[in-house]
Amino acid sequence: MVRGHILFAFVLLMGFGLVYLLAKELVLIYVSALFAAVLMPIVNRIMQTNIRGRRPSKAAAIFLIVSGIGLIVGIFLTVGLPPVLHDLNQFSAELPSRISKMISRLDQSPIANRLGVDAIAQRAEGALTTTASYLMTSLPNWLSHLFDIVSAIFLCIYFMLDGDRAYNFALSLFPTPHRQRLKTTLGRADDKISNWLIGQGLLMLILGISSTIVFAILHVRYFLLLGFLMGLFNIIPIAGGVVTITLSAIVAAFDSWTKMAGVIVFYIFYINVENAYLIPRIMGSSVELSGLTILISLLCGTALAGVVGALVAVPTAALIAVLLDEYAVYRDETF
Incomplete structure (x- = not known):
């Protein structure tokens, strides 16, 4: 009996050690499986399409989806990304001089000496310059993760092709009386995660396009870069919007306070429209998580896996919540 407990503890420790060593690979597998679960309803819908009396196979449906995504990414890389990179390079080059001009305008205010504007400006200039330099110098490091991105794409394809077999095998590890309940629960969680990711993608697209148009109308410099960042970082709830609107307001303030006010007014207006109109119609009740739960999941996800962890934090919290x-939840029975 004691020998069995020792063996169990040894196997458990080996399992924890293996998870620690393969943490990066396990996150990659989890993210790939997550996106495969999101894309499978689209695959099934394509497979149900009747084309001259024939229905596409699963492999053909997956090929169509991958080709469509590849076409969109290719158009973005050749048309949309070069202006964004040009704006980013120009922004980092002009940042020190623009900070100096803004500080000179602040010095003319009567409370500048009390606030210690010069000292704050020196620190802000150093911090912003360091951040911009980091973004430019770390770009090759980001590109070095191309292998991980390609691996995730192939894993996602294989999950869509052979995911049913792996899913059924995982369910077979549970006793038969509990299997159907777990299957129903996981199906409900899959619906929530799929609806959230698809809805979040639409919200990212809407914010990116609308902010780019508004920033262009306001003649904000680097409006393509700022609009791209606004849409991209919107996938991180709360924190992404705060970071990008702060950056956009600072960039607009380099030219005039009027532009900065216009940027802030636009974002306040958009947030109200998103909360009152877009989210109820696009997201519906897909996740049903409180703001505190979302914040905690973001903190934990970022601490565990950085940006990737932040991306999958809310879907993972939805899965755990379901x-x-x-x-685990005990409900009072009403009679």
Whole structure:
């Protein structure tokens, strides 16, 4: 009996050690499986399409989806990304001189000496210059993760092709009386995650396009870069919007306070429209997580896996919430 406990503890420690060593690979597998689950409803819909009396196979449906995504990415890389990179390079080159001009305008205010504007400006200039330099110098490091991106794409394709077999095998590890309940629970969680990711993608697109148009109308410099960042970072709830609107307001303030005010007014207007109109119609009740839960999941996801962890934090929290609701929450029975 004691020998069995020792063996169990040894196997458990080996399992924890293996998870620690393969943390990066496990995150990659999890992200790939997550996006495969999101794309599978689209694959099934394509497979149900009747084309001259024939229905596309799963492989053909996946090929169409991958080709469509590849076409969109290719158009973005050749048409949309070069102006964004040009704006980023120009922004980092002109940043020190623009900070000096803005500080000179602040010095003319009567409370500048009390606030210690010069000292704050020196620190802000150093911090912003360091940040801009980091963004430019770390770009090759980001590109070095291309292998991970390609691996995730192939894993996602294989999950879509052979995911049903792996899913059924995982369910077979549970006793038969509990298997159907777990399958129903995971199906409900999959619906929530799929709806959230698709809805979040639409919200990112809407914010990116609308902010680019508004920034262009306001003649904000680097409006393509700022609009791109506004849409991209919108996938990170709360924190992404705060960071990007702060950056956009600072860039607009380099030219005039009027532009900065216009940027802030636009974002306040957009947030109200998004909360009152877009989210109820696009997202519906797909996740049903409180703001505190989202913040905690973002903090934990970022601490565990950086940017990737932040991206999958909310879907993971939705999955955990569904499992807890089914297996851990005790409800008072009403008679």
